[in-house]
Amino acid sequence: MRVERRRSLIVGVVIAAGVVVACALAALLVVMLRGGADEPGTDAHHPHPEPTESADGAATAAIRQIFTWRPAEQSGPWEALHAASDVLTGPLAQAAAQRPADEPLPRQWDAWAASADVVVGAVEIVGSPMGPNDDKGPVTLILRQVVQHRDGSTTPLPEMTVQVDMVRDGPTWKAAQYRFEQAR
Secondary structure, three states: OHHHHHHHHHHHHHHHHHHHHHHHHHHHHHHHHHOOOOOOOOOOOOOOOOHHHOHHHHHHHHHHHHOOEOOOOOOOOHHHHHHOHHHEOHHHHHHHHOOOOOOOOOOOHHHHHHHOOEEEEEEEEEOOOOOOOOOEEEEEEEEEEEEEOOOOOEEEOOOEEEEEEEEEEOOEEEEEEEEEEOOO
């Protein structure tokens, strides 16, 4: 009788342990399937507009891409313009479609290429944004380019004010043209 009681106790403990393990696995599976979409500190549940959904965002994205260069990898700034083709229209899209026969290069291009420097374009919007019902109009930006050297140091280039002509293309905005404005 004692052996039977011991056997029943062991079977009960094994069953209880099995239930605990099954519950733990089920809880782990639930956590894994949720994917952490509502983790604190994230904004995964907040939709963010694409940069091209506003004229300001599209102008910022286009100019930043056009004026960020990798001279050691690119033969000239046209390659950056060409890479931005999907956010361009009109004269800018035409300029991005075909490399010019005699591409003008910044005078420092060869030195930047030899040093494997990267020129990074950053922009700041100045002025008033366009209205929600506008289909085209200008966006004025301050362009700041910084040369990032391999040793970690940086060299700022002169600031430029850029006026970008933006055109609505369906739900997105595209840059049609840009021009540099005189410093005020």
